[in-house]
Ligand SMILES: Nc1ncnc2c1ncn2[C@@H]1O[C@H](COP(=O)(O)OP(=O)(O)O)[C@@H](O)[C@H]1O
C-alpha cells in the first residue's frame with residue numbers, strides 16, 4: 001500500500017553529543033515514522049558535561065538549507081530549536097510566511113542545562129515579535145516562559161497567566177513544560193489553546209539523564225502534527241514518548257546523559273508500526 005511519506009524539517013543547532021538539537025529531532029521523527037530533514041542554525045561542540053563551543057551559521061546558509069529542502073521535497077511540519085540570533089530568527093520567520101507553513105512548532109531554546117547561552121539575549125524580542133505571530137505552538141520550559149513573559153512563574157496560576165500572555169503574542173497554542181518545577185514529584189505540562197487549559201501530568205523520574213528532553217518533546221509534537229493529529233493528540237503522544245525516553249535513558253557520558261529515543265517502540269507495542 002503506497003501511503004504518503006510524511007516529512008518534517010528541524011531548524012535547530014547541532015549537538016555533537018547526539019542527545020539534543022537536530023540529532024534528537026531526527027531520531028524522534030524517525031521513531032515516529034516521519035522522514036526527518038534538517039537546516040542547521042549553528043554547530044555546538046557539546047557533550048553530557050556541557051557546551052564547549054557555539055558556532056552560528058550565516059543567514060545565507062540557513063536560508064539556502066531551508067530553500068533546498070522546500071523546493072525539492074516539501075514538508076508537512078517544521079520545528080525550530082536553537083536559533084541563536086535575531087538575524088537567523090528573522091530569516092526563519094520570513095520563510096514561514098514565504099512557504100505558508102501551518103504546522104510550525106517553536107521550541108524557544110535559550111540556555112543549555114550546563115548553563116551555556118544558545119540564544120543571544122537581544123534575540124528574545126525577535127522570537128516574540130516575529131516568530132510567535134506566525135507559529136502554531138510554542139513549547140517553553142518554565143525558565144524560558146519567565147524570560148518570554150518577563151514575569152516569575154512559581155505557581156500553576158502563574159503558568160496559566162504566562163500561557164495566556166504568550167497566546168496574546170499570536171501563537172495558536174502554548175505548552176509550558178513542567179520539568180523545571182523543582183521539588184515536585186508530579187510534573188505538569190500545561191497546554192493552552194486559546195480557549196481552555198489541558199494538563200498532562202507524569203511522575204518525576206529521578207535521574208540526571210535528561211539532556212535534550214525539550215528538543216525530543218517538541219520534535220514528537222512536530223512529527224504528530226505532520227501526521228495530521230490535532231494539538232491535543234500530538235502533545236499526548238509527545239508526553240508518552242519523552243516519558244519512555246527518560247525512564248529508559250542510556251546512562252551515556254559523565255554528566256547529563258541523553259534520553260533513549262527508541263524506548264517508545266515498547267510503549268507502542270514492540271516493533272514500530
Ligand atoms: N525528571 C523527569 N521525569 C519525567 N518527565 C520529565 C523529567 N524532566 C522533564 N520531563 C518532561 O520532559 C519534557 C521536557 O520538559 P523540560 O525538561 O522542562 O524541557 P527542557 O529540556 O526544554 O528544559 C516535559 O514533558 C517534562 O514534563
Ligand SMILES: Cc1ncc(COP(=O)(O)OP(=O)(O)O)c(N)n1
Nearest residue numbers: 013020021112113211212213214215
Ligand atoms: C544544539 C542544542 N539545542 C538545544 C539544546 C537544549 O536542549 P534541551 O532539550 O533544553 O536539553 P538540555 O540541553 O537543557 O539538557 C542543546 N543543549 N543543544
